[in-house]
Amino acid sequence: MEKEFAIEAKNISKTFHISEDSHNTVKNRLFNIFKPSRSRYVPAVKNMSFEILKGECIGLLGRNGCGKSTLVKLLAGVYPSDSGQIRINGSTMLMNLGVGMSHELTARENVYVSGSVLGLRIKEIDAIFKEIIEFAELEEFVDTKIKFFSSGMVARLAFSIAVKAGADIMFLDEIFAVGDVKFQDKAIKVFESSWIEGKTVILVSHSMEVIRQYCNRTAFLKHGELVFYGDTEKAIELYMEDNQ
């Protein structure tokens, strides 16, 4: 089988420009034309190159603030990168504690909007709609606005949409913390059966168990730099050392 790239990144970097005084109104900008703004540059991701193949499950390790989330957002196409280029082959979906859902919309509308954003046709969503609601255990609240949901309910709905509709490339940022034990078991089962097979997954987790179990390759990040990319055991070792 020929190797097909899901994501190809070349020399990507990202620096955040954080201004410390509020120069975000026209008035402030006009009055402070000659006063240089106090601002800092925070390099979050420094010059990385790598590629991810279709169907791979990649782990992402690193301590807090090492640029994991920024990297994930760059790869998912949410942030534009400052330099280099990223080629993304397919639709992407980023999941952390919630996926893109509007609190003004009902569960039903959110399912349709998210499904459509992920590239499904309305008919396809019609077909899986019932499964999504059943999986999320929200049958009684289909037409309730999700602003009235508990945070667990929102997270379950988000997870169910991701499970059933899923994009070609999934970025999962600490997702196994959703719901009660029963839901977690269900989630892991689905994760194993439908995502590990057939989808490209990038997994961010602080749980070594999860990373060790699912990832063929793992990247280790430190201070915005890609220190290591390859064998999972080696990456975990480096990460453990870093935590000492």
Add this chain to the structure above:
Amino acid sequence: MIKMITSFLVGSNKLERLWLLAKIEFKLRYYENNLGLLWALLKPLMDVAIYYIVFKTILKTDVPAFASYLFIGLILWNFFVESTSGTVQILQTKKYLYEYSNMNKMEIYLSTLLSNSIGFFFNLSMFVIFLNFIETDLVGLSLLNLWIVPLFVILFILSLALSLILSCIYVLAKDITQIWQVFTAALFFLSPIFYKLALFKESLPALTYINPIAGIIINARKVMMEKSLPDFGLLFFDLGYALLLLLIGLIMLNKIGARAAEKL
């Protein structure tokens, strides 16, 4: 440009998605309040009533068929305001759509404007009914009325362009919301919405061209009420104006709008 549009539309669920988002947007706007869709129909009528009383009853303007004259001007104006003032903060309110996926931001703008277009279509139907059954001074419908379609397309492009520009400025400067409110208030009085056209052209000749809405309103009255062809010079000028602004808007979306996820 055309190539870009076709490649944008062909072969995916994009059209479906635009329609879905537009429908939900429309529903959110009108079905959330008690009057529902009635409100969408009532608002232009109430506007017309207010301006009619001020300009016809009190100021005794001598424009013939003044209610219809106001009506067509106001529904075009309302579409413009809803699509520009209403979308200044769109990158903030619709953040949930682009924050977690690589969705094209253009779709967010298009769906919102599409939702406003549904509202405009209702208003236009009301206007046509009004024109035919209530305003009896004028003769009924004619094929020339169809010229309203290209005029509306120009208005759509113009509103989309300004929406792009304003919402990108919003990423950098939040008070553009207030500035634009003042600006539209001024523009409202500098548009030929309730003035007699000859008077408007005589006092402020340059504004027919500088104010992009003016030309659209003038032409819309020609094709809907006077049963004549639009002024083509003005029509193409407005089209060029709108396309130029759209180009600026697209450049801004690429430069600034692309960074909305991290800035807002």
